[in-house]
Amino acid sequence: MAKTERTAEPAAPLAAGAPLLEVTDLQVEFRMREGVARAINGVSFTLEAGQTLAILGESGSGKSVTAQAIMGILDTPPGYVTGGRVLYRGADLLKMPERQRRLIRGSQIAMIFQDALSALNPVFPVGWQIAEMFRVHRGLGRTEALERAVQLMERVRIPAARERVKSYPHQFSGGMRQRIMIAMAIALDPVVLIADEPTTALDVTVQAQIMQLLQDLQDERQMGLILITHDLGVVADVAQRIAVMYAGRLVEEADVIDLYGRPCHPYTRGLLDSIPRLDQKGQTLSAIGGLPPNLLHIPAGCPFNPRCRWAQPLCRTGAPPALAEVGVNRRSACHFWPEVAAAAPAAGLASPAQSETAGSDPAVLQTLGAASADALGPDGAQDRLAASDSALAGEQGATAVAPQGPVAAGGPALAGPTPDGGSADESEGR
Ligand SMILES: Nc1ncnc2c1ncn2[C@@H]1O[C@H](COP(=O)(O)OP(=O)(O)O)[C@@H](O)[C@H]1O
Ligand code: SF4
Ligand SMILES: [Mg+2]
Numbered sequence: 001m002a003k004t005e006r007t008a009e010p011a012a013p014l015a016a017g018a019p020l021l022e023v024t025d026l027q028v029e030f031r032m033r034e035g036v037a038r039a040i041n042g043v044s045f046t047l048e049a050g051q052t053l054a055i056l057g058e059s060g061s062g063k064s065v066t067a068q069a070i071m072g073i074l075d076t077p078p079g080y081v082t083g084g085r086v087l088y089r090g091a092d093l094l095k096m097p098e099r100q101r102r103l104i105r106g107s108q109i110a111m112i113f114q115d116a117l118s119a120l121n122p123v124f125p126v127g128w129q130i131a132e133m134f135r136v137h138r139g140l141g142r143t144e145a146l147e148r149a150v151q152l153m154e155r156v157r158i159p160a161a162r163e164r165v166k167s168y169p170h171q172f173s174g175g176m177r178q179r180i181m182i183a184m185a186i187a188l189d190p191v192v193l194i195a196d197e198p199t200t201a202l203d204v205t206v207q208a209q210i211m212q213l214l215q216d217l218q219d220e221r222q223m224g225l226i227l228i229t230h231d232l233g234v235v236a237d238v239a240q241r242i243a244v245m246y247a248g249r250l251v252e253e254a255d256v257i258d259l260y261g262r263p264c265h266p267y268t269r270g271l272l273d274s275i276p277r278l279d280q281k282g283q284t285l286s287a288i289g290g291l292p293p294n295l296l297h298i299p300a301g302c303p304f305n306p307r308c309r310w311a312q313p314l315c316r317t318g319a320p321p322a323l324a325e326v327g328v329n330r331r332s333a334c335h336f337w338p339e340v341a342a343a344a345p346a347a348g349l350a351s352p353a354q355s356e357t358a359g360s361d362p363a364v365l366q367t368l369g370a371a372s373a374d375a376l377g378p379d380g381a382q383d384r385l386a387a388s389d390s391a392l393a394g395e396q397g398a399t400a401v402a403p404q405g406p407v408a409a410g411g412p413a414l415a416g417p418t419p420d421g422g423s424a425d426e427s428e429g430r
Pocket of ligand 2: 265266267302303304305306308309310311312315321333334335336337
């Protein structure tokens, strides 16, 4: 006989006017024999219900550690949260007893990892793994939980879900495994979903399908979505806001259309300039020179100064520039942001004046070469991915890079396209 479904864990009460998630001055360090790596140095942002915030930056900039600190799954030791607040519906997760936090984790704040193969258990059928969420958290019996698993697999558009519910993770392609991860993440109707590079290991066609699925699920459930990525092209179509990270700090935060149209930080500007554009076929791409800093020895002044073509003596001393208001609902951490904002755009980019009058015209994003992967077509999109990887992930080397998934130590931890071979079940063409 089917058991009665256990009531979902009650959502924490929402303090009046409080955002869904409010991260303030978050600090994380890794204490190692070689010294202390200051991985997160005062990160602050908010997330509202139904909003997508993209967190963008090179490998090693602190994106995953930020997510792990929010989820309470930091690798401790050596990682420690040393300061800041993470308010979920007004209550500080960092001050909650672990038992209370565990109730929130998964059921109210869930996470999708990059490396689905490592994050799924290889010895259990996928349906069993999804069903376990309903058995453990909702107290459902085996049959009913398995039925719910089939429904979820159908919801994330896995073809022939009922027949495949007993298949093992290795019997699915990369894209289908990522759909299973998404099914597990949304099983308990979370209010906040954190997707850590959910499409990096997939080929571009599948990337677009997975992004569309995340967008559909978000529309349907009005979740707050944090989308972590190193690929500016991926976020343009999906996110409303972008927070750009460098060496454990936010260096720019703005609405997508404003950030693409008129970057106010040299690093953002460098990232945009490194995206291949349809109108520049055959031309050499502009990449950001140099390497991100070793987090054991972050340079004095602005951490970006050794790589910055706008740098002045002021940038090499004292405290890093604060993330300050530079316009309506946008912030930048650069002493010389007005000069950067006013600088002539790279060929093909909209001028600042154009972008200001462009409003939220989606054509601006196209002009900026941020067309979605499917619009570029497989070849163009692969070129774009390869190039943005060399500008971003491919330049890492001075910093150690942590695995993206909880058990991904042997998996594809470095950001970068590793097409999964495009199994037949990827091209379901939805
Ligand atoms: N488990 C760990 N042990 C030691 N240092 C770590 C660990 N995880 C992350 N770090 C440090 O934090 C930095 C940021 O890592 P991460 O957030 O994973 O970067 P990314 O932006 O690529 O997701 C790394 O460059 C590394 O210095
Ligand atoms: S503060 Fe100076 S070094 Fe840093 S990004 Fe701005 S101009 Fe460049
Ligand atoms: Mg990461």
